[in-house]
Amino acid sequence: MTKTNPGNYFEDFEIGQVIRHATPRTIAAGDQALYTALYGTRFAVQSSDAFARDLNYAHAPIDDLLVFHVVFGKTVPDISLNAVANLGYAGCRFLAPVYPRDTLSAVSEVIGLKENSNGKTGVVYVRSTGYKSDGTEVLDYVRWVMVRKRDAGTPAPEPVIPELPKALAADALGDAVPLLDIEAWDDDLSGSPHRFAAYEVGEKIDHVDGMTVEEAEHQLATRLYQNTAKVHFNQYSEGKGRFGKRLVYGGHVISLARSLSFNGLGNVFHIAAINAGRHVAPLFAGDTVFAWSEVLDVATLPGREDVGALRLRTVATKDRPCTDFPLKDSEGNYVEGVILDLDYWALIPR
Amino acid sequence: MTKTNPGNYFEDFEIGQVIRHATPRTIAAGDQALYTALYGTRFAVQSSDAFARDLNYAHAPIDDLLVFHVVFGKTVPDISLNAVANLGYAGCRFLAPVYPRDTLSAVSEVIGLKENSNGKTGVVYVRSTGYKSDGTEVLDYVRWVMVRKRDAGTPAPEPVIPELPKALAADALGDAVPLLDIEAWDDDLSGSPHRFAAYEVGEKIDHVDGMTVEEAEHQLATRLYQNTAKVHFNQYSEGKGRFGKRLVYGGHVISLARSLSFNGLGNVFHIAAINAGRHVAPLFAGDTVFAWSEVLDVATLPGREDVGALRLRTVATKDRPCTDFPLKDSEGNYVEGVILDLDYWALIPR
Amino acid sequence: MTKTNPGNYFEDFEIGQVIRHATPRTIAAGDQALYTALYGTRFAVQSSDAFARDLNYAHAPIDDLLVFHVVFGKTVPDISLNAVANLGYAGCRFLAPVYPRDTLSAVSEVIGLKENSNGKTGVVYVRSTGYKSDGTEVLDYVRWVMVRKRDAGTPAPEPVIPELPKALAADALGDAVPLLDIEAWDDDLSGSPHRFAAYEVGEKIDHVDGMTVEEAEHQLATRLYQNTAKVHFNQYSEGKGRFGKRLVYGGHVISLARSLSFNGLGNVFHIAAINAGRHVAPLFAGDTVFAWSEVLDVATLPGREDVGALRLRTVATKDRPCTDFPLKDSEGNYVEGVILDLDYWALIPR
Structure with missing residues (x-):
């Protein structure tokens, strides 16, 4: 035994x-520091105690x-x-x-x-x-x-x-965000002039930048999360396996895509819900991740004037820029290079 | 739009x-921890709350x-x-x-x-x-x-x-350092017996050690600083570019050189001013960084008996040890291997 | 001079x-975060303030x-x-x-x-x-x-x-652990149902999992410890040396083996003493580390009903799974692939 x-x-x-x-x-704050180093995230609420407190958070969450x-x-x-x-x-x-x-x-x-x-x-x-x-x-x-x-x-x-549920209802959103003093929201500091009303259903945004992943990076990340899935860490066994190399944890791709999405969604400060997520293809060290997003829906939250919700699809690719918003072909299959298709609700100041 | x-x-x-x-x-302290892991910096003031407090800092800065x-x-x-x-x-x-x-x-x-x-x-x-x-x-x-x-x-x-200004004046230095109780400075703990009076203008110091840079390291560092310059992160596009690879952020080189300079400048605990900096040549992952320094000037600070200032030139090289203090050739061009020429004022206990 | x-x-x-x-x-807590990211350690006492405090620690140590x-x-x-x-x-x-x-x-x-x-x-x-x-x-x-x-x-x-001493005596152990309220120990949260009484002298445990080491990882770790041994960091000089590459700090191997040992020793929450350690062969980046352990001895601690001690030998290998507990050949030489032979006392709840 x-x-x-x-x-x-x-x-x-x-x-x-x-x-x-x-x-x-x-x-600890040190985990957040390491998270920043792993993804380069720049959303002001999570980055700054002062910015978060001015809004009504206890600290930066x-x-x-x-x-x-x-x-x-x-x-x-x-x-x-x-x-x-x-x-x-x-x-x-x-x-x-x-x-x-x-x-x-x-x-x-x-x-x-x-x-x-x-x-x-x-x-x-x-x-x-x-x-x-x-x-x-x-x-x-x-x-x-x-x-x-x-x-x-x-x-x-x-x-x-x-x-x-295919998607969560708008009234299920926002529990992780205190009622904000939205007058204190500073678009210069947040890095974007675009608020809730600026986003339209059907709008697509290419997040432009690309980020190349290294073995040490995804291993550090996945261990930080104390995730023990064997395929991410063991080249001895994975080298003999289907791909011949270690797989990057799917959540690492989500965080990379979210971080890249700052360029176009800078005020979209909080993920309130994930409706659905699909890891379309594996990512490996050495690949460069790109991302684009589509606004699937917009919603106000019952009883809240401070923030609104955008339902977003964020698609990540590898070694393929997203200027043409790659997704599926005419037969409904994901095109080459797409690795993530994520459907989520996120909050943005009104 | x-x-x-x-x-x-x-x-x-x-x-x-x-x-x-x-x-x-x-x-956060976690950022400092990560900074230590990235460069191996050993200056006691920034490393130890106890050492810093004994001197009159609120904590380790x-x-x-x-x-x-x-x-x-x-x-x-x-x-x-x-x-x-x-x-x-x-x-x-x-x-x-x-x-x-x-x-x-x-x-x-x-x-x-x-x-x-x-x-x-x-x-x-x-x-x-x-x-x-x-x-x-x-x-x-x-x-x-x-x-x-x-x-x-x-x-x-x-x-x-x-x-x-070609260089800042000595009376512009020291604002970031409280008046220190310099009796509490412990040369054993700081790692060097050499104080202000031991350094002479014209003196050159080879910092001896070398540090090889990895892609994951400079990417982690540059993201920690939320620096978004594209050339550091995107192998897909840089692979098609002038160098065929990602460039290391110039500030990463400065931090490596500063950390290496501990070996010879262990009591030089604070950079008070940077007079001028030039990134002479690019650094890439896989290269090994070395450094040497020259004392350009020494100065006392008006009204301060605790610390003095050294004006230093620190030169970093790649894949080239600095035993012969490489800098410029007879025509005034930087010699092969030099990547950084930094002119700065730093403080040291008297 | x-x-x-x-x-x-x-x-x-x-x-x-x-x-x-x-x-x-x-x-700082940030050092512990980075340590977690480097090794994926999952022992509950060091991971959770709440778990540690319930037991009688001031915080997670x-x-x-x-x-x-x-x-x-x-x-x-x-x-x-x-x-x-x-x-x-x-x-x-x-x-x-x-x-x-x-x-x-x-x-x-x-x-x-x-x-x-x-x-x-x-x-x-x-x-x-x-x-x-x-x-x-x-x-x-x-x-x-x-x-x-x-x-x-x-x-x-x-x-x-x-x-x-060949090994420390049991009455020398436990000083780093306050007297614990062991009723509060929760086996679900600690990740293992096996307490002191479940381990028998002579028992061997293969820790199953493997972890591949990257250059950036061991360099980050060794710099975090402000360890300046040259062989870990300088590819320029090591490339010309005996192995042609940088050596991984031996302590990095110990931490990897300890982290892997969670799978089989999940309740063994504290290393109380290291009796002896031998780095049998060098480890290099790209190698995959495995580990197994043997229970060498068990001991109760004088005056303590909360915890007992296991004397463990943990052996680490590279690129060699440990299903057959590799150690020495018939002539007493370590077999190919063994890199660490560590003899230590560790504490576990009774």
């Missing part, structure tokens, strides 16, 4: 099962995606160590600001199970929640992964497939 | 114009060059996004200590303009000032860059070339 | 000599090995700059918890000297102690290095070889 973690197999999950994940993690990655990382050893594929996420909401010295933990509930027809794998749906040590929930999302069965002979469970 | 930042062109600048830069940045890079980085999107070349800096003074949790912002004033005879570019001189959220100025410097014109047909402005 | 540090030669050491090392270093590396780094310029080889360490005890904002300094006493028969080198034994600015000792260890003589003609000193 081994003391190492073999991970859970499809048979180990059952509907309603609740898994409390290791390792609680205190997020920790970057939304750093919170996401830390919570996500905790779920890996229990949920996806034996995963064949990460199939998607949905219904991700940011529920409370996270500040330096907050401690984050995560718990997951199994909400769906469906064995695949080959009898060797199955799809597991979990709702994962990140919370502070005082119990405050900070993040909530559903993801589904294809997981190996330990034994193909085990009978299939009754299939349960949860209903997932 | 694009929402991305196209940067300013030569025609966009006018004398007296004041530009408030994005993004304010709270500097943030490294001078980290302050410089953060302020400089803010100016890039507005001043030098369309720059053909960074021509120089002058008159840079450090005006107040910066401590963890201080928030830095930057503002620039256009103080000089001169169109080049080709009609396609011009030189822009700006005085940039970094300040804390309470208004305290921490840094002040002039730099000049060659910037593209949007349209060669635009008429040239009246040329204005500011008068710049 | 040079102002650069030439390092000490064998003749410069004498029995009883006490060397106070530069540079004092304030450790700084990782034991980060403390070790910082103290060790300080000794390098004085003890091993002219070292031919690091021969070993012994009797290393962790004496007090280190918290963010503590400042660490180091002092060494020469306790042994023995010239080698070739007359060109000698072995120097030092006891190094790390302490906080209030004088609290945090770490104490002996190491011995082979150091060059400045002049082969210098007469040999009277040989003195200190008696070193």
Whole structure:
């Protein structure tokens, strides 16, 4: 009987099962400093205590995606160590600001199970929640992964497939943002003159800049999140595998795209929800990431005059500039070079 | 009409114009930790709260060059996004200590303009000032860059070339250093027995050690400073460019040279002013940086018995040890391998 | 007369000599963040303020090995700059918890000297102690290095070889851990159900995972520790040397092995003592590190019901998985691929 973690197999999950994940993690200003060094993020709210406090935050909050990655990382050893594929996420909401010295933990509930027809794998749906040590929930999302069965002979469970929203409703947004004193918002300091009213549905923005990824960078990032997925770290085994090299953590791509999006979305200071995300193709060290965004929808928030919401699709590519907004071909397949298709709600001052 | 930042062109600048830069940045102890990891700096004042407090600082101050890079980085999107070349800096003074949790912002004033005879570019001189959220100025410097014109047909402005000091006067130094209780200075802990009186004008010091630069390192550094200059990050485009590879940010070289200079200048704890700086040749990942220094001048500071000033020239090279103090050939051209020629005032205990 | 540090030669050491090392270093939460990013460590006590406080710590303590590396780094310029080889360490005890904002300094006493028969080198034994600015000792260890003589003609000193314990006694352990409220230990959050009683002498654990090392990573780590050993940083000179490349700092390997050991030793939260360590072969960037451990002994601590001690041997390899627990061949030589053989005491809740 081994003391190492073999991970859970499809048979180990059952509907309603609740898994409390290791390792609680205190997020410090130093984590935010490292996050800045990894992605070059420039959103003023997360960068400056003074800017954030003038608006009504207690301090500069920790970057939304750093919170996401830390919570996500905790779920890996229990949920996806034996995963064949990460199939998607949905219904991700940011529920409370996270500040330096907050401690984050995560718990997951199994909400769906469906064995695949080959009898060797199955799809597991979990709702994962990140919370502070005082119990405050900070993040909530559903993801589904294809997981190996330990034994193909085990009978299939009754299939349960949860209903997932295509997109969150506008009234579910904004919980992680205190009511802001928006008069204090300074467009010079934030880096963009464009507020809520300036963005129109259907508008597309090429974020212009490109960022080349190095092995040391994505490894540092993924370890910072205490994410243990083996494919990111072990060249000895990955060198013998399908791609011959280490894969970059998908969340690293999301953070790169978000950081690049500052150029065009400088006032879009907070990710309020992720409606859906798809990692279309793998990214490797040496590749250069570009991004573009489309405004899918705009919405005001009930009871709030300070901020509005943009529903955005941000698409990332590798080794392919985005001047022509690459996405899908006439048959509906993603074109060569697209690596991420992310649908999310983000807040911007009105 | 694009929402991305196209940067300013030569025609966009006018004398007296004041530009408030994005993004304010709270500097944390974690930034200093990362700075230490990037350069291996060992000056005791910036490394130790206890050492700094014994001398009369509130805490260990943030490294001078980290302050410089953060302020400089803010100016890039507005001043030098369309720059053909960074021509120089002058008159840079450090005006107040910066401590963890201080928030830095930057503002620039256009103080000089001169169109080049080709009609396609011009030189822009700006005085940039970094300040804390309470208004305290921490840094002040002039730099000049060659910037593209949007349209060669635009008429040239009246040329204005500011008068710049060759070197700052000794009475302009020391504002960023509180009056020190110099009895508390411990040469064992600082790592050098050599104080102010031990250095003589004309003395040259080979700093001996070499440091090889990796892509991940200079990218992490330059993003930490939220510096968005494209040439440092994008292998896709730089691979097609003049050098075929990414350029290392010039400030990274300055920090490497400063860190190497500890070996020989261990008590030279504070850069008080930068008189002039020239990036003689580009640095690339894989190159190994060496450095040597010459004492150009020594000065006491009016009203201060605690510290004195050394005017230093620190020269950095790549893939060339500095045992023979490489600089210029008989025709006055920098010899092969020299990448940086920096003239600055630094403080040292008496 | 040079102002650069030439390092000490064998003749410069004498029995009883006490060397106070530069540079004092304030450790911040940001150092711990960077340490997490470098190794992906997941032990709950060091990761979470909340977890640590529930147990009776003031906060999450700084990782034991980060403390070790910082103290060790300080000794390098004085003890091993002219070292031919690091021969070993012994009797290393962790004496007090280190918290963010503590400042660490180091002092060494020469306790042994023995010239080698070739007359060109000698072995120097030092006891190094790390302490906080209030004088609290945090770490104490002996190491011995082979150091060059400045002049082969210098007469040999009277040989003195200190008696070193093969392993520390159990009653010397635990000073760096307050008496814990062990009822508060949560196995879900710590990531392992296995406590003291679950481990048996002779038990071997393959830690399964592998971690590939990049140049930027080990350089960042070694500079974070302000360790100036030249072989880690200078490709220009190392490229002409014995291996043709930079060597990874041995302590980096120890930290990687410790981090990998979480998978199987998740509750082994504290290194209380290092009995002996041997760097069997060098590690280079691009190599993938694996590890396995054997339980050498178990011990209760006098007067403590909260924690017990495991004496562990952790072996690290490069480019060689550890499913078969590689160590020595029938002739007692380490087998190909083994790079580290570390014997230490670690604490685990009862």
